[in-house]
Amino acid sequence: MNRKDGFSQAILDWYDRNARELPWRRLGGAHPEPYHVWLSEIMLQQTTVVTVKPYFNHFISRWPQVSDLAAAELDEVLTAWAGLGYYARARNLHKCAVAVCHNYGGSFPADEAELLSLPGIGDYTAAAVSSIAFGKRAVVVDGNIERVVSRVYRIADALPQAKPVIKAHADVLTPSDRAGDYAQALMDIGSGVCTPRNPKCELCPVASFCDGFSAGDAETFPQKAPKKKKPTRKAHIFWIENGRGEVLVRRREESGLLGGMMEFPSTAWQEQAPVPDEVEALLTQIGVEGTSKPPVTTELVRHTFTHFHLELTPHVVKAGEAGGSGSNDAFWLAPDAFSTIALPTLMKKVVQSVFKGQGSLDL
DNA sequence: AAACCGGGGAC
DNA sequence: GTCCCAGGTTT
Incomplete structure (x- = not known):
């Protein structure tokens, strides 16, 4: 040697x-x-x-x-x-x-x-x-x-x-x-x-x-062990806006993926696409009902985590007059205040998709 | 030992 | 698209 x-x-x-x-x-x-x-x-x-x-x-x-x-x-x-x-x-x-x-x-x-x-x-x-x-x-x-x-x-x-x-x-x-x-x-x-x-x-x-x-x-060099391929998970995510132009936001669980960070409400991230029933259940769960108009769907948001790909379909929902305040820690926040909360890159992509879909370009 | 945990830059 | 990164914690 x-x-x-x-x-x-x-x-x-x-x-x-x-x-x-x-x-x-x-x-x-x-x-x-x-x-x-x-x-x-x-x-x-x-x-x-x-x-x-x-x-x-x-x-x-x-x-x-x-x-x-x-x-x-x-x-x-x-x-x-x-x-x-x-x-x-x-x-x-x-x-x-x-x-x-x-x-x-x-x-x-x-x-x-x-x-x-x-x-x-x-x-x-x-x-x-x-x-x-x-x-x-x-x-x-x-x-x-x-x-x-x-x-x-x-x-x-x-x-x-x-x-x-x-x-x-x-x-x-x-x-x-x-x-x-x-x-x-x-x-x-x-x-x-x-x-x-x-x-x-x-x-x-x-x-x-x-x-x-x-x-x-x-x-x-170095030699490396072969790595697994990443599965793709899908979900629907909701931009829920009230009469004052505020959007519903909530905090994720303290541990795990994006732990403690903020998010927009979504269906579960699963490898199988969510069915319409799950969407209804989510909207009911977070206290938003009676939307008169169907949601406006914006551009698909793709994001890759350490061990899986994610495809989110964003929907823009106008909440009724009552608005519902959200059951589990969700709260209303104006988009111009998004920079003051812990919003991960994935959620910023959702914001971009919605603004692009609405033709307005703040942020 | 293996799984989990973001995001961006280089190619 | 793939691969990699001035890694650590949890299981």
């Missing part, structure tokens, strides 16, 4: 020459604030830098210290998080802020194991915060680093079984000094150079250490 001596130094040299400024990053040896590192790492889970930037800046501006975030209402945090996805991250973010203030006096712990015990912080984030914010040596492994390491060592095992093997190799490569810079550099290289397809090996500072490059098959 070749020893890869000089690997981490080549990575750090590349970082010193190529690292870009980021709102949560400090160049030149200074450590960023742990609060900033933690917030950015949570946001960056399964999410790109370009997407995260404006959200990060907004959060820091609105809640400058972790104590400010801890003092916020969960609903405020969900509203600010709307559009980022994986909403359990936002619920755990708030929980973690409270825990840091309650258990650590508002200062994040530097120790990896202590960080790991906090809500929403797993192996990756604990190692990232400990090394980037506190300069501790920690073995940081994310999807990018997995790819780089599996190519450097031509690891034959398929993911996710290969994870422990990759971690062990990553440990050997990780330097004692500047482990945080090293991790960020490796992730930058993974996302920009050692890409999933068409890797730019000619730009890679560690091509000379890479077994995959030497063998000419770097792109075939």
